[in-house]
Amino acid sequence: MKEITAKEFDIEVLAAGRVVLDFYSTECPPCEALASKFEELSKLYGEDIKFLKIYRQQNRELAEKLGVKSSPTLLFFANGKEVGDRLSGGIKRSDIIRNLDSMLPSARVKEIKGGIKSSVSEYDVIILGAGPGGLTAGLYLCQSKINTVLIDIALPGGQVSTTHEVSNYPGFIEPQAGYMLGHNMSEQTKLCGTVYKVAVDVTKVDLEKKEIVIDEYETVKAKKIVIATGTTPNRTGAIGEKELKGKGISYCATCDAKYFDNKEVVVIGGGNSAVEESDYISRFASKITVVHQFDKLTANKKAQEKLLSNPKISVVFNSEPRAFVKEGDKMVTEIENVISKERTKIVSDGVFVFIGMKPNIELFRDKLQLDQWGYIKADENMQTSVPDIYAVGDVISKKYRQITTAVADGTIAAMAIAKELS
Ligand SMILES: Cc1cc2nc3c(=O)[nH]c(=O)nc-3n(C[C@H](O)[C@H](O)[C@H](O)COP(=O)(O)OP(=O)(O)OC[C@H]3O[C@@H](n4cnc5c(N)ncnc54)[C@H](O)[C@@H]3O)c2cc1C
Numbered sequence: 001m002k003e004i005t006a007k008e009f010d011i012e013v014l015a016a017g018r019v020v021l022d023f024y025s026t027e028c029p030p031c032e033a034l035a036s037k038f039e040e041l042s043k044l045y046g047e048d049i050k051f052l053k054i055y056r057q058q059n060r061e062l063a064e065k066l067g068v069k070s071s072p073t074l075l076f077f078a079n080g081k082e083v084g085d086r087l088s089g090g091i092k093r094s095d096i097i098r099n100l101d102s103m104l105p106s107a108r109v110k111e112i113k114g115g116i117k118s119s120v121s122e123y124d125v126i127i128l129g130a131g132p133g134g135l136t137a138g139l140y141l142c143q144s145k146i147n148t149v150l151i152d153i154a155l156p157g158g159q160v161s162t163t164h165e166v167s168n169y170p171g172f173i174e175p176q177a178g179y180m181l182g183h184n185m186s187e188q189t190k191l192c193g194t195v196y197k198v199a200v201d202v203t204k205v206d207l208e209k210k211e212i213v214i215d216e217y218e219t220v221k222a223k224k225i226v227i228a229t230g231t232t233p234n235r236t237g238a239i240g241e242k243e244l245k246g247k248g249i250s251y252c253a254t255c256d257a258k259y260f261d262n263k264e265v266v267v268i269g270g271g272n273s274a275v276e277e278s279d280y281i282s283r284f285a286s287k288i289t290v291v292h293q294f295d296k297l298t299a300n301k302k303a304q305e306k307l308l309s310n311p312k313i314s315v316v317f318n319s320e321p322r323a324f325v326k327e328g329d330k331m332v333t334e335i336e337n338v339i340s341k342e343r344t345k346i347v348s349d350g351v352f353v354f355i356g357m358k359p360n361i362e363l364f365r366d367k368l369q370l371d372q373w374g375y376i377k378a379d380e381n382m383q384t385s386v387p388d389i390y391a392v393g394d395v396i397s398k399k400y401r402q403i404t405t406a407v408a409d410g411t412i413a414a415m416a417i418a419k420e421l422s
Pocket of ligand 1 (some may be wrong): 129131133134154158163168169202228229230363392394406
């Protein structure tokens with residue numbers, strides 16, 4: 001692996017055969033998460049593909065010329081031409097491998113794969129999920145000098161990182177940017193010494209043996225596991241939703257509302273998330289139509305009053321979406337009145353869906369006792385039905401899902417575990 005500057009780009013990249021180039025920055029957690037994967041893959045593929053790094057801050061002009069807008073960004077080149085996908089953000093090892101493999105003959109790929117050695121590492125505790133619940137458990141365990149590893153399929157921070165503003169986390173007078181709150185929680189836990197394995201593929205979870213396989217070849221073992229995998233937004237199930245996800249349909253106002261300046265949007269839902277996020281979207285959009293399945297909103301009273309007094313927002317009650325269609329730049333949402341069965345169409349520039357969440361338990365669904373909605377049952381120590389397996393945060397069966405409640409669960413699990421391990 002070699003570090004280059006913009007001056008060397010033509011010779012080292014354009015005049016070379018196969019190259020992968022990492023535009024990195026300092027003080028960049030996703031760059032740190034990528035660094036070890038990049039180094040390890042350079043050892044496997046280095047004979048066939050050149051692994052290069054370039055410091056984006058000092059080579060800004062080249063980055064701009066190549067359209068590199070975030071760090072890290074990985075670019076793949078073959079014979080002077082960019083090939084494959086550009087990867088950025090929380091880059092997974094499997095995505096890098098897919099691109100590297102596509103640059104090589106399949107026989108060579110087989111040979112390289114044959115040389116991959118599986119590895120095993122052991123800790124006292126594995127925490128699966130680095131949102132507020134997992135990060136807090138990690139902090140407490142680390143401060144109790146318990147050897148802990150945090151594993152996440154994405155970058156640390158969890159849902160907080162995609163929330164535009166958090167105004168109800170104690171200790172801050174002003175509302176905090178969700179991204180910063182998530183980042184600070186993560187840095188505090190990392191600084192303590194907790195090991196991070198993030199932006200990885202979690203391939204297998206064996207709760208009985210307390211073994212987790214990540215990125216197919218790396219087995220992580222522990223005495224105890226804390227599940228802190230949170231939830232994922234529910235889909236409406238309407239025709240066209242899957243195909244238009246990210247192409248007109250969004251599940252994250254913080255991420256996408258800014259692209260709807262002076263535009264019209266439809267919001268599906270009527271609970272706290274839908275109502276609060278509609279209010280946020282109204283900072284940008286000129287008109288918002290909220291489509292709600294019941295005859296009353298189910299958000300808290302204060303949020304409802306704010307929404308109903310917002311002149312940009314109107315609500316269509318007793319209605320559910322049946323189909324989403326893209327027509328040119330516009331999104332057409334076909335809704336059905338659940339009482340009269342009458343169908344109407346709303347034309348807008350984009351759609352946001354906020355209709356609740358489902359727990360992330362696919363890899364261990366059959367092994368644990370769940371409540372009727374599929375959330376993990378945990379006792380007052382956050383212990384699940386399987387010995388030595390704990391669960392915290394939004395993924396457990398409980399009434400209120402907030403950052404503070406996830407943080408509290410993480411604290412309790414860590415203290416209970418620390419007591420047992422001592
Ligand atoms: C739009 C929105 C706004 C919100 N606003 C607020 C607010 O203002 N105040 C407030 O208190 N709460 C708010 N919440 C709720 C709050 O974000 C959650 O209650 C909190 O993040 C839950 O923390 P958690 O650690 O349980 O899960 P999460 O934050 O969901 O973190 C779970 C982590 O697990 C990872 N993961 C998932 N599956 C796996 C797997 N198989 N293996 C490994 N890792 C996995 C995920 O990548 C993620 O990082 C909001 C939520 C949303 C969606």
